[in-house]
Amino acid sequence: MTEPEDTAEDGILALRQVAWTEVADDWDVDALDDAAPELSGADDPDPEDPAGPSNDDQPPGESGYQVVRIPRSMRSRLVLPQGCPVTPLGVLDDKYFYLDRIGQLRRVSAEKHGQNTLKSLFGDTAYLLLNWPRAKQTDDGTWEATGWRPEECGSALMDSCMRKGVFDPDERVRGAGAWTGAAGELIIHFGKGLGVWPADGGPVQWFEPCEIGDWIYPTRPIMPLPAKADTAIGAGAEVLSYFRSWNWGRPDVDPQLLLGWLVAAFLGASLKWHPLYWSVGDRGSGKSTLLLMIYCLLGKFMLKIENASSAYIYQKVGRDSRAVGIDEAEPDEESSRQKQQLELARAAASGASIGRGGADGTPVEFTQRAPWLFCSINMPPLNGADLSRIAVGALGLLEEFTPPEGATVPPEENEAVMARVMAPLGRRLLRQIVDGWGRFPAVLKAYRQAMKEAGHGGRGADLFGTQLACAHLVLSDAMPTEQELRMWGERLKASELAELSNDLATNKACLLHLQSSLLDAKKGGQSYTVGYWVTKLVENLSNPAEAVDSAAKDVRDILRAHGLDVRPAPAPKGEKPPLHPPLYLWVANRHQGVARIFDGSAWKTRSGAAGPWTRQIATLPGALANVSFFVDGAQDKAVLVPIHYCQESPPDGGQDDASVAGGSPAPSPVAHTQAVEASHRSATDTAFADRAMTPDPFSLSEDF
Structure with missing residues (x-):
C-alpha cells in the first residue's frame, strides 16, 4: 500500500530540514559541546548497542529542525584511529586506493568495501573488533562483542580517501x-x-x-641487498673476467658492453637511457649459460622470460623497475609476439609509456624503465629505429675455443650451482654501484661526449655512452682518462660499428627500395630494376651520339610507364638554362606505377592519396618537391632526386662539382617551388630555350 501523496511530500520536506552535525577529524572532540542544553545531555543507553542511542525520538530544536545527534562513541568510529595499519591514498573515479597492513598497494571499488575485503586490508580481526565493535549486554550487565561493523569501517576508509583527493597510481x-x-x-x-x-x-x-x-613505494617481493663494503672490492673486474670466457666476435668490446648492460639492469629507472643488448650465436656458443649467469647475478632485479606474450610481460613487470631477459628470441614471421616484445623494448629504452584499453573500459598505462636482453640464433629484420637502440654481441662456437688469459670459466649450466657462485657476486657488484653513485653523472657525461666525437648521434651516444659509463663505474674509482675515452671512441667509431652497419636513414632506405624494385618491362626475357633502367638512360643522355644497347626498348618510355623519368629540373621563368643542366630522377606523387612499386613496403599508399615516399625522398639534400609532372596524359606532381644518388660511388653530401650530366651543382632554389608543366613531347622546349645551340638531351638513338 502506498502512502498518500501529501504525506510523502511532508516526509521529503522533513528530511530537507534535518540539521546534520559535522564529524571532526579529531574524534576526541564532542561536536555537541556547544549545543543547546536540552540537546547536550548524556547518551541514552541502547540495550542492543553500546555505541549509542537511537535519535528518532529527539525533540525539535528552537528553529523547529530535527537535530540528528551523533554520539561520541559512534563518531569515533566514523574516522580512522590514530596509527591505523591501513593507509588511505586517495580516489580515482569509483576506485579507492590503500596501502594494506603489510604495505601492498590495493585498489577497491566503492561497492567492494565489504567484510571480507576489509579483513583482507587490515589482516587483524582483533583490531577490527576493538575499533568497530558490535556488542550486546548480557544478563549480568556486562557487554560482550558479537562482531564488528564493516559498514562503519568502510565508511571511515572511504571518507579518508575522499579527503586525500584524486590519486592516480600511474603517476x-x-x-x-x-x-x-x-x-x-x-x-x-x-x-x-x-x-x-x-x-x-x-x-x-x-x-x-x-x-x-x-x-x-608499496611493499613488493624481496630483492637482493648490497653486500658489505669490505667484500665488494674487485667485483666488477671479476664479472668481466667471466664474460671474457665466451667466444665473442669483438673480444675487446663485447664483454665490456655486456658488463655495462648488467650494471644498467641494477640501476633500472634511475638511468635516463636503458640500453638494449642482443646476444646472437649458434647452438654451442653458450647463450643459455650466459643468460643463466646474468639471471643469477641480478636475482629478482631481472625477469627471465621464455615464450611469453607482451601482455604477460607488462603485467608481470607492472610498476617495478626490473630488467627483462628474453631467451630463444627467434624471428617468427607467422606470429606478432616478437613484434610486440620489440615494441615494449623500444619503449623501455627511453622510458616511454604504452597505453592499452582495459576490459572494464578503464585505460591501462604501462611504463617500463629498465634494460632488455635478447638471446637468439638469428636476429629478426630490424629497422633503423630499433637498430640504433640495440648493442649486438656475436658469439662464436665454444668448441676448440681457448679463453684468453685472465678469463674465468663460469660454473656448469645448473641453476643451483650457478646461483651459489653468482648471487653473492651480484650483491658485491651492487655494493660497488651504490657506493659510486655520486660520481656516475660525471662519468656518463664524459663517455657520451666521447661517443659523439666518434660520430654517434644522440641515440648512439646514449646507448654506448651509458653502457661504457656503467662498466667504468664498477671497474675504476677514478674518472676516465683522455686516453681511455679516445680508445673507446676508436673501438666504437660510428662509421665502423657493426650495430650501425645496416642502419640506413629513412629517406635513403626509401630511395633504395625504389631503385632496387623490379619493373614489369623485360629485356631478353629478364626483368631489371629501376636503378638499372635509370643508369641506362643516364648513359644515353651523357653520350647522345652513341647507341648504348641496341636490344633495349625505349628506356624512357619504360620509366614513364611507372611514373618515373630522368631529365633536368625545369628552369625558372625568364632564365636561360645552363649549357649542361644537372639531371634528376623524377618520381610522381600519385602515379599507380610508383604506388605498385611501394605496395607492401613501409611507404605504401591508398588510392588517390599522395604516397608517403614523396615526403621521405624529398628530405634528401638537393631534392626538389612539388614540381609539375605531365606523364602519360595525366597531370601530377613529382619529387626530383639529384641523379648522383642513383650512381655508383656518389659524393658524400651535396652534388658532385664536376660539370657533367648528373653531376653539376643543384640549380637555384627557385626551381623548388616552380610549377612548370613538362611532358616527353615538350621536355626539350622546357629545359632548353635555344635548340639550335644545344643538343636535345632526350633524343634517343634509333637502336636504343
Whole structure:
C-alpha cells in the first residue's frame, strides 16, 4: 500500500530540514559541546548497542529542525584511529586506493568495501573488533562483542580517501627496483625496505615501504641487498673476467658492453637511457649459460622470460623497475609476439609509456624503465629505429675455443650451482654501484661526449655512452682518462660499428627500395630494376651520339610507364638554362606505377592519396618537391632526386662539382617551388630555350 501523496511530500520536506552535525577529524572532540542544553545531555543507553542511542525520538530544536545527534562513541568510529595499519591514498573515479597492513598497494571499488575485503586490508580481526565493535549486554550487565561493523569501517576508509583527493597510481606509485629522487639521490626499493643514497655521497638512509616526496613505494617481493663494503672490492673486474670466457666476435668490446648492460639492469629507472643488448650465436656458443649467469647475478632485479606474450610481460613487470631477459628470441614471421616484445623494448629504452584499453573500459598505462636482453640464433629484420637502440654481441662456437688469459670459466649450466657462485657476486657488484653513485653523472657525461666525437648521434651516444659509463663505474674509482675515452671512441667509431652497419636513414632506405624494385618491362626475357633502367638512360643522355644497347626498348618510355623519368629540373621563368643542366630522377606523387612499386613496403599508399615516399625522398639534400609532372596524359606532381644518388660511388653530401650530366651543382632554389608543366613531347622546349645551340638531351638513338 502506498502512502498518500501529501504525506510523502511532508516526509521529503522533513528530511530537507534535518540539521546534520559535522564529524571532526579529531574524534576526541564532542561536536555537541556547544549545543543547546536540552540537546547536550548524556547518551541514552541502547540495550542492543553500546555505541549509542537511537535519535528518532529527539525533540525539535528552537528553529523547529530535527537535530540528528551523533554520539561520541559512534563518531569515533566514523574516522580512522590514530596509527591505523591501513593507509588511505586517495580516489580515482569509483576506485579507492590503500596501502594494506603489510604495505601492498590495493585498489577497491566503492561497492567492494565489504567484510571480507576489509579483513583482507587490515589482516587483524582483533583490531577490527576493538575499533568497530558490535556488542550486546548480557544478563549480568556486562557487554560482550558479537562482531564488528564493516559498514562503519568502510565508511571511515572511504571518507579518508575522499579527503586525500584524486590519486592516480600511474603517476604516484613506484615498485621494486632503482629510482632517482628529486635531489638526484639513488633510491632502491628492495621490496620490504628502501635504501636512499644521496648524490653527494652522504650516508645511506633506510625506510620501510612508505611515501617519499611525491611517490608511494608499496611493499613488493624481496630483492637482493648490497653486500658489505669490505667484500665488494674487485667485483666488477671479476664479472668481466667471466664474460671474457665466451667466444665473442669483438673480444675487446663485447664483454665490456655486456658488463655495462648488467650494471644498467641494477640501476633500472634511475638511468635516463636503458640500453638494449642482443646476444646472437649458434647452438654451442653458450647463450643459455650466459643468460643463466646474468639471471643469477641480478636475482629478482631481472625477469627471465621464455615464450611469453607482451601482455604477460607488462603485467608481470607492472610498476617495478626490473630488467627483462628474453631467451630463444627467434624471428617468427607467422606470429606478432616478437613484434610486440620489440615494441615494449623500444619503449623501455627511453622510458616511454604504452597505453592499452582495459576490459572494464578503464585505460591501462604501462611504463617500463629498465634494460632488455635478447638471446637468439638469428636476429629478426630490424629497422633503423630499433637498430640504433640495440648493442649486438656475436658469439662464436665454444668448441676448440681457448679463453684468453685472465678469463674465468663460469660454473656448469645448473641453476643451483650457478646461483651459489653468482648471487653473492651480484650483491658485491651492487655494493660497488651504490657506493659510486655520486660520481656516475660525471662519468656518463664524459663517455657520451666521447661517443659523439666518434660520430654517434644522440641515440648512439646514449646507448654506448651509458653502457661504457656503467662498466667504468664498477671497474675504476677514478674518472676516465683522455686516453681511455679516445680508445673507446676508436673501438666504437660510428662509421665502423657493426650495430650501425645496416642502419640506413629513412629517406635513403626509401630511395633504395625504389631503385632496387623490379619493373614489369623485360629485356631478353629478364626483368631489371629501376636503378638499372635509370643508369641506362643516364648513359644515353651523357653520350647522345652513341647507341648504348641496341636490344633495349625505349628506356624512357619504360620509366614513364611507372611514373618515373630522368631529365633536368625545369628552369625558372625568364632564365636561360645552363649549357649542361644537372639531371634528376623524377618520381610522381600519385602515379599507380610508383604506388605498385611501394605496395607492401613501409611507404605504401591508398588510392588517390599522395604516397608517403614523396615526403621521405624529398628530405634528401638537393631534392626538389612539388614540381609539375605531365606523364602519360595525366597531370601530377613529382619529387626530383639529384641523379648522383642513383650512381655508383656518389659524393658524400651535396652534388658532385664536376660539370657533367648528373653531376653539376643543384640549380637555384627557385626551381623548388616552380610549377612548370613538362611532358616527353615538350621536355626539350622546357629545359632548353635555344635548340639550335644545344643538343636535345632526350633524343634517343634509333637502336636504343
